[in-house]
Amino acid sequence: GWQGCDEDAAFLFASELKALAEHPSFESGIDRGALSLLMRHGYVPRPYSIFQGISKLEPGTLLRISLDQREPKVWSYWSGVQAAETGVAQPYSGSAEDAVHELDLLLKDAVRQQMLADVPLGAFLSGGIDSSTIVALMQSQSARPVKTFTIGFHESDHDEAKLAKAVSMHLGTEHTELYVTAGQSRDVIARLPALYDEPFADSSQIPTFLVSQLAKRHVTVSLSGDAGDELFCGYQRYRMAQAMWDRIGAMPAPLRKLAASGITGIAPAHWSNMAALIAPMLPSSLRKTNVGDKLHKGAQLLACNSRAEVYLHLMSQWHDPASVVIGGHQPPTFLTGHAPPLTGLDAVQRMMALDMITYLPDDILTKIDRAAMGVSLETRVPFLDHRVVEFAWRLPQSMKVRDGQTKWALRQVLYRYVPRELVERPKMGFAVPIAAWLRSELREWAESLLDASRLRQEGFFDAAIVRSKWEQHLSGEYNWHRQLWNVLMFQLWLEHQKVATMRPLATRATDLAYMVG
Incomplete structure (x- = not known):
């Protein structure tokens, strides 16, 4: 973006915000609209950045600027939206068996190409469908054991390391695992502002950094299973x-709101306690965990007026960011009325496409790229070979979801290499037990950043609302860890910014930013 005025004006660009900040024309005003989006999503979606006047270049685009043309010209050389629309309009016409075979060959070739390296190479392995498929295809084309890496947690609800190890043993990889403690995570947290440059609040950034750090001890390049979902x-x-809207769409709005208020009128902890009392009388298939949280989330969906609102709600953490960000407003995004046409896509396909052009690049790929490059590890994502993306969009939904099972075609590819009993299990995600840690090992650290007087002095958040959420979380009555983590990551980043601006100018590398003046 352009920074400075008159003869001091300069067009600054770099791959990281910290490089721009070194230029004397840089103005570090915080964009409260971007902050509102951070509260909603846990990241700042492109084209916005946390700084006023600085934009992110869209994926798959080129930018041109000259002294004769002040405003940048941006155009696309590859479009995910176009890939989705074209694929749906020209669906795969072969049999399911042919599709699985073709997908196998295509993925194998994409993996083979991304295994080309003159440095040590490995892969992340969680034991899930996506990473297991990538590793299986790597091992099938390697004369020696592939080096694989995973992170585990001592909290059983979040631990996938045992599952990854089972897949590794079957495939014969050279496997390395690390079990993470809250103390190790706390050490990583201090590095997050420098790693991500702007506040970024996907808490799986912590294990992502740790598994990248683990891999870097052994390899220089690591393949990842991201984008399969x-x-x-x-x-x-x-x-x-889809199911929620099918059930509630025909219900009168006043009735939905009444039902929602009845559910939310009882704290999640009380719902969970009642569920625990009757659980012994139910068959195991009907016993659920975190019943109170799930009921409250479901109740919030009752207030939605369309399927698009349901999707936005599911993709949101603070559902009303303006209530907590002082002077906050939400600029338009693909999820708030500015979505591309996505012609020909049904409701589920629209959600998939929106995830592909928003959540995937702005959260998932940002998370892995910044974490890995923070330890000088290169990551490669075979699922994002453009041929794979385009073929996946040609597959009809019946080859993606079948008999209630997701990723059907991809699973069939994996079953050619790994027994299905090793990978057929509920999806856990790459999560960390932040909710519990905030009540224990991370409590003192969080308390200092959420101090009421500090919040009021800085003037970005409504201190009363934040403190209320914090106290309810500490009591165990509610789980507000996602909302609080968003605030904490901004607070930590803001603290880092203050420290950075206090460094002597002579110690700052002024050659980091490129400029056209």
Whole structure:
């Protein structure tokens, strides 16, 4: 973006915000609209950045600027939206068996090409469908054991390391795992502002950094299974949004609001306690965990007036960011009325496409790229070979979801290499037990950043609302860890900015930013 005025004006560009900040024309005003989006999503979606007047270049685009043309000209050389629309308009016409075979060959070739390296190479392995498929295809084309890496947690609800190890043993990889403690995570947290440059609040950034750090001790390049969910309909929220709207869409809005107020009138902890009392009388298939949280989330969906609102709600953490960000407003995004046409796509396909062009690049790929490059590890994503993306969009939904099973075609590829009993299990995600840690090991750290007087002095957040959420979370009555983590990541980043601006100018590398003056 352009920074400075008159003869001091300069067009600054770099791959990281910290480089721009070194230029004397840089003005570090915080964009409260971007902050509002951070509260909603846990990241600042492009084209916005946390700084006023600085924009992110869209994926798949080129930018041209000259002294004769002050405003940048941006055009697209590849479009995810076009890939989705073209694929749906020209669906795959072969049999399911042919599709699985073709997908196998295509993925194998994409993996083979991305395994080309003159440095040590490995892969992240969680034991899930996506990473297991990538590793299986790597091992099938390697004369020596592939080096694989995973992170585990001592909290059983978040631990996938045992599952990854089982897949590794079957495939014969050279496997390395690390079990993470809250103390190790706390050490990583201090590095997050420098790693991500702007506040970024996907808490799986912590294990992502740690697994990248682990891999870097052994390899220089690591392949990742990211993007499988977006391409092959893996997220449960797709089915949830569809099912929820099918159930509530015909219900009168006043009745929905009345039902929602009845559910939310009882704290989640009380709902969970009641569920625990009757659980012994129910069959195991009907016993659920975190019943109170799930009921409250479901109740919030009752207030939605369309399927698009249901999807936005599922993709939101603070549902009304303006209530907590002082002077906050939400600029338009693809999820708030400025979505591309997505011609020909049904409701579920629209959600998948929106995830592909928003959540995937702005959260998932940002998370892995910044974490890995923070330890000088190169990551490669075979699912994002443009041929794979385009073929995936040609597959009809019946080859992605079949008999209630997600990622059907991709699973069939994996079953050619790994027994299905090793990978058929509920999806856990790459999560960390932040909710529990904020009540224990991370409590003192969080308390200092959420101090009421500090919040009031800085003037970005409504201190009363934040403190109320914090106290309810500490009591165990509610789980507000996602909302609080968003605030905490901004507070930590803001603290880092203050420290950075106090450094002597002579110690700052002024040659980091490129400029056209």
